[in-house]
Amino acid sequence: MAHVVSIVIDADLRDRTVNRASVLYRIGCLPGATLLGMDNDRDRWGLIYEYDPAVDSEESFTEHRLLGLARTAIGDPDLDLAIAGVRFWKSTALVADRFRVGRSFLVGDAAHVTTPIGGLGMNCGIGDVDNLSWKVAAVVAGWADESLLDTYEAERQPVAELTVQASLGAARPPAQTDGLVLGASYESSAVVPDGSQPPAALDPLGTYLPTGRPGHRAPHLWLDDARVVSTLDLFGDGFVLLTTPAGTAWHTVVQRESHIPIRVHVIDHPEWPDLYGVGPLGAVLVRPDGYVGFRAVGVPTDSNDLGAALARLAGRT
Numbered sequence: 001m002a003h004v005v006s007i008v009i010d011a012d013l014r015d016r017t018v019n020r021a022s023v024l025y026r027i028g029c030l031p032g033a034t035l036l037g038m039d040n041d042r043d044r045w046g047l048i049y050e051y052d053p054a055v056d057s058e059e060s061f062t063e064h065r066l067l068g069l070a071r072t073a074i075g076d077p078d079l080d081l082a083i084a085g086v087r088f089w090k091s092t093a094l095v096a097d098r099f100r101v102g103r104s105f106l107v108g109d110a111a112h113v114t115t116p117i118g119g120l121g122m123n124c125g126i127g128d129v130d131n132l133s134w135k136v137a138a139v140v141a142g143w144a145d146e147s148l149l150d151t152y153e154a155e156r157q158p159v160a161e162l163t164v165q166a167s168l169g170a171a172r173p174p175a176q177t178d179g180l181v182l183g184a185s186y187e188s189s190a191v192v193p194d195g196s197q198p199p200a201a202l203d204p205l206g207t208y209l210p211t212g213r214p215g216h217r218a219p220h221l222w223l224d225d226a227r228v229v230s231t232l233d234l235f236g237d238g239f240v241l242l243t244t245p246a247g248t249a250w251h252t253v254v255q256r257e258s259h260i261p262i263r264v265h266v267i268d269h270p271e272w273p274d275l276y277g278v279g280p281l282g283a284v285l286v287r288p289d290g291y292v293g294f295r296a297v298g299v300p301t302d303s304n305d306l307g308a309a310l311a312r313l314a315g316r317t
């Protein structure tokens with residue numbers, strides 16, 4: 001477990017960084033140190049410095065020493081700067097045993113703590129809230145059973161485990177964690193499996209393979225030539241049933257399910273059926289958090305019962 005001190009520095013480094021713009025600078029002359037750009041004006045910086053508690057106590061980081069560390073890291077012993085804040089912390093990787101106890105839910109760093117490696121903690125926390133908020137809203141509104149809230153832990157704890165493990169590995173640039181951040185999938189009673197297998201990436205952490213399989217994030221597809229409107233813009237305030245223009249049989253089924261907020265959106269795009277894994281008469285039900293809850297390859301049948309799927313997604317079976 002690394003012990004770290006974060007030092008917030010006010011110093012105008014515009015001239016020094018204009019030709020080597022970056023957010024993070026590893027400091028070769030000060031082992032264990034990284035300089036982090038904290039605002040766009042490049043005059044507030046964070047110096048993140050790993051220290052050995054067997055050698056250095058927190059008290060040993062006096063203002064005089066902090067100024068010296070900052071000037072060494074920046075490479076100018078006479079630099080005009082000010083220390084705006086200091087925080088000691090330990091690099092930890094933990095996942096809580098429970099994410100829900102009764103009416104209390106843990107989200108974000110309260111539920112899981114990653115090391116800063118890979119910059120994964122915030123995304124995971126936002127994913128928690130995205131997952132939980134529609135479920136709480138549905139229960140409060142009365143169209144979902146309280147048991148739906150148990151799917152929060154079932155869905156997010158495995159993602160937290162993967163994220164925490166990833167933060168213990170080698171650092172990767174953000175684009176090389178798309179498999180984890182965008183590709184993580186859910187298995188719970190708030191997903192209706194369709195018997196298909198998940199896509200198999202050679203590098204599951206790094207590679208995101210878009211799929212409309214239930215439990216996965218509904219894939220992005222531009223819906224207009226100007227590339228302004230995405231499928232992702234359709235989701236967020238209720239269930240959305242996606243069909244092709246030929247999928248009218250599904251629209252009739254939806255009219256019977258008026259007790260649950262659900263909109264139908266017809267997608268007239270040649271790539272959509274393949275991307276979402278349905279035929280020309282199929283349908284995909286997307287949850288309010290943008291995850292696929294149910295998929296039918298063809299027309300409605302007894303084994304593809306949208307009403308039963310919605311009941312399951314609302315925790316009513």
Ligand SMILES: Cc1cc2nc3c(=O)[nH]c(=O)nc-3n(C[C@H](O)[C@H](O)[C@H](O)COP(=O)(O)OP(=O)(O)OC[C@H]3O[C@@H](n4cnc5c(N)ncnc54)[C@H](O)[C@@H]3O)c2cc1C
Nearest residue numbers: 006048089107108109110116118119120121122123124125
């Ligand atoms: C050095 C470092 C670099 C990081 N870099 C990245 C990165 O690049 N990308 C990324 O995704 N993540 C990064 N993270 C992780 C990210 O910062 C956290 O995952 C994220 O901030 C967690 O958000 P949170 O809202 O769950 O918790 P916090 O941000 O910790 O927010 C909790 C808030 O609750 C307040 N609070 C605590 N107790 C009480 C109380 N009793 N009453 C009222 N308020 C209270 C706290 O003051 C705090 O404001 C980094 C973390 C560190 C330490």
